[in-house]
Amino acid sequence: METGRGVVLASERYGSAESWKYFAKDAVMERRRDGREGESRGNSVVGVFKSVFLPQGYPESVSDDYLQYQFWDTVQAFSSSLSGTLATQASLKGVGVGNQEATVAAATVTWLLRDGTGMLGRILFAWQKGSKLDSEAKKWRLFADVLNDIAMFMEILAPFFPACFTLIVCTAGIFKSLVGVAGGATRAALTVHQARRDNMADISAKDGSQETLVNLAGLMVSLMLIPLVTDNPMLTISLFFLFTALHLFANYKAVRSVVMETFNEARLSTVLQQYLRDRRVLSPLEANQREPVFFEFRKTVPVKLGVRLQEVVQSLEEFDLALKENNMPYLLGVRNGCVCVCLGPEASVCDELRAMCQALWLSSMLNSPTKQQQSHWEMVHESHKLMDTIFNPFIKGVEAAGWDIKRTLLDWNEWRVEWKTKSN
Structure with missing residues (x-):
């Protein structure tokens, strides 16, 4: 041309x-x-x-929510850096920095005890909750930041209680160790979501650069704050609450800005309930906006996925009931107030989604006063019939709405069960 x-x-x-x-x-x-x-x-x-x-190829190489999330993540990191400065100053004062009567040995023992209890807490928390961090990344990310603020507040208060100083800082150390595990793991889970070109390492590296820049800015502001707050506990506490309020608000906005296209239990439950009401499939944006980001303490019937066979059936009669009207590679049952699902080794991701939908419907029915007159097995059989009717159009609508159904973030355990179609 x-x-x-x-x-x-x-x-x-x-x-x-x-x-x-x-x-x-x-x-x-x-x-x-x-x-x-x-x-x-x-x-x-x-x-x-x-x-x-910014990652190479931005904005095409990252998810649409990347910029908004990173903005609020930057705000929370800056406020957390300032709060951390106040907490560190209080901790150093508590172990005797500036006190001629304090001994190096006593300060060292206190610091070692703090680090040691934190290490034990990190191991135990990863053991108990490690598998939950992928499926509920938003909740655990917010939990980690709230716990971090509590730990820093304890460190600020510790010098005012010298008799309990070691106990307080060790408890704060345990809390911070939990924050390290939950925060690091959920950050990795969010990086997987943000990466659109298998560029997790680049996104993670640039996130580290952003955080370093924010910490440098926090360091400069902290150098101006330290002379003001030294020997002024009221100003220290007032500034801490100000920074904490900003930190928590920014964290809430950050996790709310994340729009994940894969299903965890909360998002699948939200989409399924809406579909059962009016046959409308929520988009990822709509479902993420409704997803709870705080842990809820209301009484519900929990769902346990990938359990052993004995958690579903405990007799030949129950085994026959579990197989009745069921031609899917999973078995459902209700045991000890939980909906339990056994999964066959040949089950696909689509089968896992169907099993979870069925379990969620059972859970909601067990909470319904009108359904409590039915036996558990009657409700299980009813759930099979319901899924035979609605699941195929539901899953087609879900895929058309933009959900990724090639993988899930459902919390499946590793048990897989093979069974005969009829009991002898």
Whole structure:
């Protein structure tokens, strides 16, 4: 194509950030930027900033919620950095920094006890809750930040209770160790969600760069704060509550901005309940906006996935009841106030979704006063009939609405059971 600048030989672009064209004119090849004038990504100040702190290929290489989440994550990291400075100053004062009567040995023992109890807490928490962190990343991320603020508040108060100082800082150390496990694991889970080009390492590295920059800014502000708060406990506590309020608000906005397209129990329950009401399938954005991000303490019937056979049936009669009207590679039953699901080794992701939908419906029916007159096995058989009717159109609607049904974040245990179709 020929223009006033010459013949266009080729064109190139860097994602959606910029595009260039090559022209041939008077036997010379020239390269000119297409569209608005200005410096390229690598030369302008803004371009350099993007290269240093944003993943390669941004915004196409990340999820749509990336920028909003990172903004609020930056705000919370900055406020947390300032709160941490106040807590560290209080801890150092508590172990005797600036006190001529304090001994190095006593301060060292206190610090070692604090670190030791934190290490034990980290191991125990990962053992008990590690498998939950993927399926409920938003809740655990918010929980970690609330617990972190509680731990820092305890460290600030500890010097006012010298007799209990070691106990308080050790407890705060345990809390911070839980924060380290939950915060790090959920950050990794969110990075998996944000990566759109198998670029988890790049996103994680740039997230580290962003956090380092924020911490540097926090350090500069902290240098101005320290002379003001030294020997002024009221100002210390007042500023701590101010930073904590900002920290918690920013964290809430951050997890609320995340829009995951994969199902966990809460999102699947929200979408299924809406579908059962009016046959409308919620989009990922709508379901994520309704997803609870705080742990709930109201009484519900829990669902246990991937259990042993004995948690579903405990007799031949119950085994026959579990197989009745069931041609799926899973078995359902109600035991000890829980809906339990046995999964066969050949079950697909679609089968897992159907089993979870069925279990969620059973759980809601067990909470319903009108259904409590039925036996558990009658409700199980009714759930099979319901799924035979609604599941196929439901799953088609879910896929059309933009949900990723190739994988899930459902909390399946590892038990897999093979059974005969009829008991002898």
